[in-house]
Amino acid sequence: MKAVLVVKDFNPQTGEPGEVDCLEVPTPEPVKDDDVLIKVAYASICGSDPNVLKGLFPDRAPCPIGHEMAGTIADLGPRAKELGWWVGDRITGNFFQSCGACEYCHDNMGQFCPEAVGKVGTQAEYIVWSASQLYRLPDSVDLLTGTLSEPFNIALHAIETADMKLGARVAISGGGGIGLMLVQLARLAGASEVTIFEPVQSKRELALALGADHAVDPAGGDAIAETAEITGGRGFNAVLEASGNPKAAETAIKIADKQGHIVYFAMYPKEYELPVNLYQHCYHNELRIQGMFLGQYSFARSVAMLPRVNLKPLIEKIYPLEECKQAYADQMSGKYVKLVFDCLA
């Protein structure tokens, strides 16, 4: 079968980035009783995928890549059948498989499971996952939308983490793929008003088209003054920072209302430290600042919410696996919201 592989690692001496290629590799087979062979239909690129090419995870090549996908079941072990799966089932799934038996898993913190396996390699024609990783797509959700279920689940769990009340005034910082999901989810989670903070005009416009009530350009304008106007001088009850940009991270604290909840869940630069004025922000304003890594217990509910949102406008280009070099170059240009491989092409 064809698969995208990282074929060359980042070179720390020269600074030369790593490389991907589409190669012919053996089709994997279900080995364990509960294994399922998935014929991948679409596999989207995550913003974190290029980190392998940038040296964040050294000395990996050659290795498979990609953890987002939707497809159909092509083959499966006997236990997977007992659990109700069958050939042809339309599915998506969670690549991050926690063990269910360690002290973290026993405490509902499976995202920190030291035994967890991250089954990457969805940017390929086939992949084998365990039945317990799969979620059936609702009939009304097509496979192209379905590949976005994994980042959508991150967005949904970020909204859960924000723990906002019905009628909250919500700010979304960053209009990329996650941000545009958040705009839609904030409305569906009870926001009375949703404001997008995003420097790129086309992304602001897309956010407004997808349900944002207000759009602020944090680069051009005065984010704090615009916040005051939008919120009647109060600030936002919840701020979700999805840009990963340090400047945006600092603005997030300043635009929050008293008792506001601020959620940080992007991949910030590893050494970056957000300055938090404890007297002003914590003592006087009673802010709550939270982070989030993965949403290990919300996947089923995320898939159930897919029919409520419109994710198609986030997909800007679709590539066959063979065009993976171009796809990764586009991804690393930062110009696109969401890029997808058509693995059947």
Add this chain to the structure above:
Amino acid sequence: MKAVLVVKDFNPQTGEPGEVDCLEVPTPEPVKDDDVLIKVAYASICGSDPNVLKGLFPDRAPCPIGHEMAGTIADLGPRAKELGWWVGDRITGNFFQSCGACEYCHDNMGQFCPEAVGKVGTQAEYIVWSASQLYRLPDSVDLLTGTLSEPFNIALHAIETADMKLGARVAISGGGGIGLMLVQLARLAGASEVTIFEPVQSKRELALALGADHAVDPAGGDAIAETAEITGGRGFNAVLEASGNPKAAETAIKIADKQGHIVYFAMYPKEYELPVNLYQHCYHNELRIQGMFLGQYSFARSVAMLPRVNLKPLIEKIYPLEECKQAYADQMSGKYVKLVFDCLA
């Protein structure tokens, strides 16, 4: 000014119902510093208003009636001005004014405040309330929709009480005014699927038009079998019982999923007792059964949510104050979702 008054009490000997009439009475005046004279534009009839005519509150006549309204400020005391109000402001408000100083109010349970005053009498040309009872209507919300803010707040707080997760499967029991608000609010509070249970076909159809995904006729069909089909055999994560009907109350428990939350907040018959099988429902299914009286801390957020919903289809007839006898007769027929007085007519 003109005002609807209860002019005759229920007669417990003969069973004859009480009566309303539209009379000319003195226009009230702001007395306290923070009083506000409101020129009522619309005042809707609450399902509980006719209870005065049915003997629930004996020996009241003559008395004013009505606690839902939207209007404009006609006059106001100096403290009300200091608090930012002005003549002409478009407002709605909360008739139930808790004291803010007793042990219940200090514990965020103002709905149980023994010093609370219920300022009824909105079905009139003018009424005087305190500035602290008022909420400014958003620009996009007209006065006719605004009069529904009080029942809408009850519906919103019922949704809060249900405390459901994003992606929950939700059932609304009863397609009256509150039920049709709940259908819309459930979607806005993160339900992945909303099912209405309602015996009247036209109300089921309206619920579907307003966003319900499924409609069940609890009279005609088998509510439990239909639930199994709709929810894939799981049941609902949240059930909001808004009909006040004992049979519906009993069904509510049976259609809930394990760990389901069931909220009862209608006015059930005073002596009615719901049978709860503790072994099955509490021990084995871990259900949570809750009641709700008033939403004393959600009014501002409810008003902020008004632009998100469509309440106009709930209003079936509008009457001048002079036609109050007809309006109350219609209300007591049980055929209408929501009836409203046009107090400027």
Add this chain to the structure above:
Amino acid sequence: MKAVLVVKDFNPQTGEPGEVDCLEVPTPEPVKDDDVLIKVAYASICGSDPNVLKGLFPDRAPCPIGHEMAGTIADLGPRAKELGWWVGDRITGNFFQSCGACEYCHDNMGQFCPEAVGKVGTQAEYIVWSASQLYRLPDSVDLLTGTLSEPFNIALHAIETADMKLGARVAISGGGGIGLMLVQLARLAGASEVTIFEPVQSKRELALALGADHAVDPAGGDAIAETAEITGGRGFNAVLEASGNPKAAETAIKIADKQGHIVYFAMYPKEYELPVNLYQHCYHNELRIQGMFLGQYSFARSVAMLPRVNLKPLIEKIYPLEECKQAYADQMSGKYVKLVFDCLA
């Protein structure tokens, strides 16, 4: 090895109860990689154990019995070693092993896992459990106390379910093993006052000795009047019903304060239905009535809390395995709080 077995089933024709006996059986061996052979030190009898002899689970004999225990590791598979266990480790554990992979487990509801295995048979010299079921006993907790970890976890999760605020007035209904744990846990979970409702004087006295502030005899006195006196007319913020007695279940609702939380988690008669006046209790008083089955995510925290409580006074008799007939007869007499097998005797 010696093991207590159910050797005869309940006879539905004659009504004759089933029987236990202590027999010689083969010592089990670790089969799976993560299996652990436990040398049981103490195994306590659960109030539900005699249900096998009363016909609740028909046609089981011969079968092992008991699910509470503390002991030491005697042998273990290679994976269990990798996970940090070793021969001689002092442990207790959770007999109820959910799969960690099904839709319930993915939703933090492992207590409803359809694949769960209840590994009974602790009333024996040895038992084999999976490493993931084990919890290390704190140094200060001896093995005799350790065998009570499983019911203690039920009690702790019931307190969690009650979801009470710091300073709450708490009532515990029933002064059996669970009730006496609840008295201690309620104090440790922030109750300002704990009141025990229990008809047996010696149990009331023990509850007072273990930290209850007030004791009420629900049989002799007027529970509602005494509640009013104890709580200054307010009622209890949380009521935990642990007796399984229908009359106590009904009292629980009547002694709750407005917005009170009532938790039912005993094994009530299968057909019993609690009457709940929706108008009074739910609409007007905003009560929250909840049930609870098992505490699948609190075991580690329960074991960590064992040094904070005094469970020794709950243990009234200790038997060698050979005296199992007497032990079960005593258990079924209802006269004892907690009975324990010394499996090393």
Add this chain to the structure above:
Amino acid sequence: MKAVLVVKDFNPQTGEPGEVDCLEVPTPEPVKDDDVLIKVAYASICGSDPNVLKGLFPDRAPCPIGHEMAGTIADLGPRAKELGWWVGDRITGNFFQSCGACEYCHDNMGQFCPEAVGKVGTQAEYIVWSASQLYRLPDSVDLLTGTLSEPFNIALHAIETADMKLGARVAISGGGGIGLMLVQLARLAGASEVTIFEPVQSKRELALALGADHAVDPAGGDAIAETAEITGGRGFNAVLEASGNPKAAETAIKIADKQGHIVYFAMYPKEYELPVNLYQHCYHNELRIQGMFLGQYSFARSVAMLPRVNLKPLIEKIYPLEECKQAYADQMSGKYVKLVFDCLA
């Protein structure tokens, strides 16, 4: 009557601190219907009281001072009597009186009420407060302990804000008055282990005597290594930072377990900014960092908890009002946990 007054302001030119003196002033009288004249028995000094002498609130002199007290009712208005108060009642109270009617008060955020009045001046023989500010002392709580109810309420609400699970591992940073209350409250709020971080040995010893399980000297030792040892390598589930020390604030983040909750509620230097590594602490560790200002809704529950704790060891010196200069000098020396005026002396 005698009263402590700030008689001289801080001099920003010379840096000379302000001064207090004990003067004879007119005894206040109840003016409003719900006013209560309190004969103050004890008035403790808050760590923030000397801030007036240090220039934090410029140009105030002459002004009354002190907001902690317990005493008895000496006189009261007619409305206060109706509300159940009477001469001789033993009381304490909340100096911070929110209006109960503004948008913050309507949203349960009365601590931010712009109309709130802070009724300072408890370091005197008499003070007038509103009946709604008062809380009756439990019979078992003497007036000397009662004066600590206000800081105790801050501590209790900080524990509420930490929102910890039963069995949590808790760290208290700072062994001053609030810290030593927190040690006791953490145990009463379900901590399985409480660790005090405090550089002064005598305070560490007092914390251990009052219930801490472990004590760490953050100056002498390696706080992170000691945390690893105490918590089995996991870190603390909740960290309450009560020292106001920037170094301690930074340690707080580093000793938290994944998903740990960190609460900051001391008065940190106004310009100080805590550096938070978003990648490490928020993204990877899912920490929750929160602040807290006042506990406006927990006072009644705090008073109910007073019999559960031992606050006497916190009081190191008691002065008559005439020795106020010495008392404030001692307070500003930083050597004492809690200093109190005996206003009857």
